[in-house]
Amino acid sequence: MDRHIVLIGMMGAGKTAVGGELARRLGARFIDSDNEIESAAAMTIAEIFARDGEEFFRMRESEVLRRLLAAPPSVISTGGGAWLRGENRDLIRRNGLSVWLNVELETLWNRVRMRSTRPLLKTADPKGTLTQMLESRRPHYSTAELVFDVRGGDSIDQTASRLLTQIRATHPECLGVK
Ligand SMILES: Nc1ncnc2c1ncn2[C@@H]1O[C@H](COP(=O)(O)OP(=O)(O)O)[C@@H](O)[C@H]1O
Ligand SMILES: O=C(O)C1=C[C@@H](OP(=O)(O)O)[C@@H](O)[C@H](O)C1
Ligand SMILES: [Mg+2]
Numbered sequence: 001m002d003r004h005i006v007l008i009g010m011m012g013a014g015k016t017a018v019g020g021e022l023a024r025r026l027g028a029r030f031i032d033s034d035n036e037i038e039s040a041a042a043m044t045i046a047e048i049f050a051r052d053g054e055e056f057f058r059m060r061e062s063e064v065l066r067r068l069l070a071a072p073p074s075v076i077s078t079g080g081g082a083w084l085r086g087e088n089r090d091l092i093r094r095n096g097l098s099v100w101l102n103v104e105l106e107t108l109w110n111r112v113r114m115r116s117t118r119p120l121l122k123t124a125d126p127k128g129t130l131t132q133m134l135e136s137r138r139p140h141y142s143t144a145e146l147v148f149d150v151r152g153g154d155s156i157d158q159t160a161s162r163l164l165t166q167i168r169a170t171h172p173e174c175l176g177v178k
Contacts, residue, residue: 001028001073003174004096005167008083009141010134011118012111013101014150014159019077021160026175029074033082036064045079049119062088069095080133081120084140093145097174099163100144105134107152146171 005022007015016032023030034045037060041048048057061082068076069091076096082088083098092098109127112118123129148166150159167174 001026001174002176004069004073004076004092005174006069006076006078006092006096006098007101008078008092008098008144009080009101010103010108010137011080011121011130012108013080013103014111014156015077015080015101017156018101018159018163019075021156022163023075025160025164026075029072030077031068031074032077033061033064033068034077034079036068037061040064044117046117046119054120058085061085065091080137083144084137089140089143097146097167097171098144099146099148099167100141101148101150101159102141103150104152105131107150108134 005028007019009015016034019032020030037048037057038044041060043051045057048060058081061079062085065076065078065082065088068074073096078088083092089098109130112121112130113126116122120133121129146167148163151162154162
């Protein structure tokens with residue numbers, strides 16, 4: 001690989017799951033920025049938010065992204081909020097191919113509703129929160145270099161396979177094919 005491939009998008013879009021599968025297919029290193037933050041802190045994301053707050057988490061997230069993007073090319077899955085900070089976007093754009101995994105609201109909701117790992121959804125109306133979050137974030141996500149519409153009903157494997165086909169077709173330089 002010649003450039004990082006950086007997955008962005010909403011919670012539940014499949015960044016972590018599809019990123020791992022994409023890296024496996026490419027024989028590339030896979031890193032999830034949330035996992036990096038959790039292992040460095042020896043705490044879960046939920047614990048970091050509860051103890052130190054979101055702003056502290058966002059600083060750790062930017063630090064981790066700086067470190068990961070300075071390392072040799074890999075597949076990087078970000079957390080859903082990473083793309084919203086201008087400095088993160090600039091860094092990702094300079095060093096990698098940004099890929100928005102675009103997934104419709106109902107699918108996102110069905111994936112995140114059963115899990116209590118996402119502190120930003122601990123509200124009185126989590127579906128409403130997710131809906132508003134998607135509306136306000138969509139204009140930012142849509143500025144990714146590659147917008148990839150995930151087909152509802154596709155498995156993680158099928159999604160990774162279609163994504164790889166698309167990257168080969170439109171951004172072969174990422175894969176070291178000149
Ligand atoms: N294409 C898919 N098909 C079925 N399940 C998926 C798909 N993508 C993700 N999932 C599941 O949805 C949940 C959220 O995925 P995850 O990769 O953690 O999303 P993100 O990192 O974008 O928040 C996980 O349980 C994952 O296994
Ligand atoms: O959307 C967000 O702001 C967040 C998404 C989460 O990652 P996933 O998108 O992998 O769930 C995690 O970084 C944190 O809970 C904040
Ligand atoms: Mg994730």
